[in-house]
Amino acid sequence: MVNNLSSVLSLMLAISVAVERVVEIIKGIVPKLSKTWTGDWEYLRFALIHMLAALAGTAVAWLGHKEIAAQVPVLAFDNHLRSGYLVIGLMASGGSAMWNHALDIVQAMKIGQQKANPVVGA
Numbered sequence: 001m002v003n004n005l006s007s008v009l010s011l012m013l014a015i016s017v018a019v020e021r022v023v024e025i026i027k028g029i030v031p032k033l034s035k036t037w038t039g040d041w042e043y044l045r046f047a048l049i050h051m052l053a054a055l056a057g058t059a060v061a062w063l064g065h066k067e068i069a070a071q072v073p074v075l076a077f078d079n080h081l082r083s084g085y086l087v088i089g090l091m092a093s094g095g096s097a098m099w100n101h102a103l104d105i106v107q108a109m110k111i112g113q114q115k116a117n118p119v120v121g122a
Helices: 002-029 041-063 065-071 081-092 096-116
Strands: none
Touching (some): 002 041, 002 065, 002 081, 041 065, 065 081
């Protein structure tokens, strides 16, 4: 179970990094998105960036859905493929820092399990 969770988190981390790169490219193309807006308009800029991240994550999930399903069958979403793209996109739009932290926790759990249950003869 820990290995499966580790695979899911590693994949989400990779997708999140890809999403961050795409958003940075878009911000480079549209310089107004990379600069702070005045007053309440900053909330709109923040929301636009998050929507761009969600759209980029959805696009990455759509483009790589066969590879995602092959690597992590839990994320295959066989019955609801389109909603699966959206779910992965929304999850990835949270940023790679969150997934990196979660992956660190799972790796620590895995190491703890290995120390608690050493393999005899290894």
